[in-house]
Amino acid sequence: MPLVDIEQVPSGIDASRAHPARRYDYWLGGKDNFEADRESGRLVAAAFPTIRMSAIENRRFLHRAVRHLTEEAGIRQFLDIGAGLPSAGNVHEIAQEIAPESRVVYVDNDPIVLVHARALLNSSPEGRTAYLEADLNDPEHILGLAGVHETIDLSKPVALMLLAVFHFMVDDEAAHRIFRTLRERLAPGSYIVFSHATSDDLAGDPEEHRKVNNMSGIPFRVRTSAEVAEFMEGLELVEPGVSSLPHWRPNVPERERARPEDICMHGVVARIP
Secondary structure (H helix, E strand, C coil), rough: CCCCCCCCCCCCCCCCCCCCHHHHHHCCCCCCCCHHHHHHHHHHHHHHCCCHHHHHHHHHHHHHHHHHHHCCCCCCEEEEEECCCCCCCHHHHHHHCCCCCEEEEEEEEEHHHHHHHHCCCCCEEEECCEEECCCCCCCHHHCCCHHHHHCCCCCCCCCEEECCCCCHHHHHHHHHHHHHHHHHCCCCCCCCEEEECCCCCCCCCCHHHHHHHHHHHCCCCCCCCHHHHHHHCEEEECCCCCHHHHHCCCCCCHHHHCCHHHHCCCEEEEECC
């Protein structure tokens, strides 16, 4: 059962407009979404029937990346922007299982996410978690929040998690400015975990996909793997670099991996030198 009665709209939420976090929740089979989110999700799924599989693979990529950064890179601080609604295997659960002292800040701009996060995101006694309501379009505001500085130390290495959020930024100049602002505030030795919808593996008519995205009510833009790589210029890419999500350090046999054309998302983990 949801923690809030979503048929009674909480204050501050426009239930008539689809929201990425709630639509993602719908694709994952969650209950914390409105009819506008479900209608948007159905429109996209009609054109891209494997969208639920894509959402699941994005979570699996997050799990593998956090495990790698905690176990192998020694990262103990995470800033997850566009975190979405809590689900199985959140960043702090994976990191604190390996290193209980890990600290995690979650950021999203949906009040429903705020309600759930504060109720469910319980830290280990040795570590700490915080949830903050803020918008990725204002990175300076995020970086200046007291809750960020009370939880993590930006003068030390941090893993910045940006999963499936930049494809909602259709303006290239704004997207690169926001990414650059965040990157430049991170200490050397920090990492960026990034996933993005890609056109490289997309079947069908690209114009039809654009029309569906426009009809869905949520601005959306796919980018090529080369365009994703442009965000990472000057950073050190962790092997295998920019790749289809199922191919980034897979932990299952090849025969069990999803096909790139069913996922149409690329991921990358990069280190700030």
